Amino acid sequence: MPEETARSPEFVQSLERGLAVIRAFDAEHPQLTLSDVARATGLTRAAARRFLLTLVELGYVHTDGRLFSLRPRILELGYAYLSSLSLPEVAQPHMEALVAQVHESCSVSVLDGGEVVYVARVPTKRIMTVGISVGTRFPAYATSMGRVLLAAQPADWLDDYLAGAELRPLTRRTVTDPAKLRTVLRRIAAQGYAIVDQELEEGLRSLAAPIRGDNGSVIAAVNVSAHASRGSSETIRRELLPPLLATAERIEQDLRAGVNR
Amino acid sequence: MPEETARSPEFVQSLERGLAVIRAFDAEHPQLTLSDVARATGLTRAAARRFLLTLVELGYVHTDGRLFSLRPRILELGYAYLSSLSLPEVAQPHMEALVAQVHESCSVSVLDGGEVVYVARVPTKRIMTVGISVGTRFPAYATSMGRVLLAAQPADWLDDYLAGAELRPLTRRTVTDPAKLRTVLRRIAAQGYAIVDQELEEGLRSLAAPIRGDNGSVIAAVNVSAHASRGSSETIRRELLPPLLATAERIEQDLRAGVNR
Known part of the structure; x- marks a missing residue:
């Protein structure tokens, strides 16, 4: 996680944490357990679970109940920039x-x-x-x-x-x-x-x-x-x-x- | 914004809203004002401002004070999937x-x-x-x-x-x-x-x-x-x-x- 000092009072920490959960997945780690995500992001398991389930509900993450992985929809985030x-x-x-x-x-x-x-x-x-x-x-x-x-x-x-x-x-x-x-x-x-x-x-x-x-x-x-x-x-x-x-x-x-x- | 009915009690709405702000930018709208983002996402101007400033602090969005645009760092979100x-x-x-x-x-x-x-x-x-x-x-x-x-x-x-x-x-x-x-x-x-x-x-x-x-x-x-x-x-x-x-x-x-x- 980035340093959390010197953030502006309006900083939305939930957004930062949710984006960190997305970044926990990469070519070497395409499938992660809840524990993996908690470890990679520094979040508690309870917090990591909330962000993962939110991403599942939004269609960005797939889960079989144990393993989580990114879904193709995640491309729409980065590609807004690229297509511009x-x-x-x-x-x-x-x-x-x-x-x-x-x-x-x-x-x-x-x-x-x-x-x-x-x-x-x-x-x-x-x-x-x-x-x-x-x-x-x-x-x-x-x-x-x-x-x-x-x-x-x-x-x-x-x-x-x-x-x-x-x-x-x-x-x-x-x-x-x-x-x-x-x-x-x-x-x-x-x-x-x-x-x-x-x-x-x-x-x-x-x-x-x-x-x-x-x-x-x-x-x-x-x-x-x-x-x-x-x-x-x-x-x-x-x-x-x-x-x-x-x-x-x-x-x-x-x-x-x-x-x- | 997606329907907000039937969300699980653990759903993190701030993450959904922050991702909607990112998606407001596309090839036809690479540069947006605060008002544009509020209109595109259905957020209040105050909320849109908090999410935009958070994304600026995280290095995902650039602003000249009036216009906002995505920065290349945003690619790391979608490409985690693609590189996997x-x-x-x-x-x-x-x-x-x-x-x-x-x-x-x-x-x-x-x-x-x-x-x-x-x-x-x-x-x-x-x-x-x-x-x-x-x-x-x-x-x-x-x-x-x-x-x-x-x-x-x-x-x-x-x-x-x-x-x-x-x-x-x-x-x-x-x-x-x-x-x-x-x-x-x-x-x-x-x-x-x-x-x-x-x-x-x-x-x-x-x-x-x-x-x-x-x-x-x-x-x-x-x-x-x-x-x-x-x-x-x-x-x-x-x-x-x-x-x-x-x-x-x-x-x-x-x-x-x-x-x-």
Whole structure:
């Protein structure tokens, strides 16, 4: 549960708790018992039971009496946001064309606070998956899309971010020094793309470019990610940057033309 | 707001109301004022304000002081469900291959009560969009995927459904007679696919096939939809049924093989 200090007097705690119950379910925990939910949320069993039964009555949760799981209706909560964005729909065919060309997965994300949130993804077909889907969040500082988006923020926003962000080492390569990250972001802003070499996860390299909206401001980022076995960062830049930049350009053109609006 | 009669004594009304506030936002209404939210939900302005401010504090809603909009974090609610399904991820590459081959949009959906819910979609690239995305719901009786899923239900479930469903005419072709729908569903069960010819929307034809899980039961449906300009139902059956059935078979094979598990 989030900290409950400093909440406004009008804060509706029941809503916070009910949303925490929904979030208790995930890919690793699609089915939970009452005890599981109580444990995951920090609620008493009695409280967890009330929220679960309310969600059952509203059609968001299924139960066989013992195990609880989310029902498809839950999608209407997140998808109100997604369907209000034209970006994923506009980007999708261009992302598919890129994946068909380079045989690496392609994603589009937006910045939300200090994190990137995936809003579209076209995985390449592999036996092994990396477990990323629309809605996945990563800390912006350690990802190529995050750095493209951070590099486009106003100077005072970035000052606040660098002063406050906890830059944890996710691998032994992660840049964790704010001053060094600022230098990296300046270079990204100047060159128009970012490469991240195994700073989020060992063995994973990623290349990202900005997507600009009508008024020229960066609204999202598009990337391709590749296993280290594909080659060095330089190989990836040489092979994948031109098609990635062309994809970003096509998405921007369609956004300007109002395709799918 | 749903009916508030017959709620269990433990029902948490604040959670229902908070979720209604989230659902007030959609593709047509991505930005709402306090008054808009109060009107859409039936809440008083004071109540709507408390829920909106709570959602702002939790990071799910953004406000400039007057207009409210959903933030990307809202995706974590619906995507907990989606990421718990392996089906969309397994189906996606096969759906993409089908769309590349036939140049029509492909979707996968599951049954939720009397409605189909889209869990994966690969649109074809066209200037005109039909505004369907993951999370979109349609009444099962008027759609090809819905009929495939209804046809696979146990007899007593289907009896209850046909006795209780309100079969509204969505176009002048929609089958609205329960006895006639039962006959249609029997044929679909026997032949292994469904064609719906402009019963959901004028000018739209759709062809669907079942996707079976490990134990042989139908867990989802996959379809292709085509504008009437593509040709008659017979043309669509001849041109699109073989690749659609092949796609369903490939998805089933990957599900059995545990790809992406």
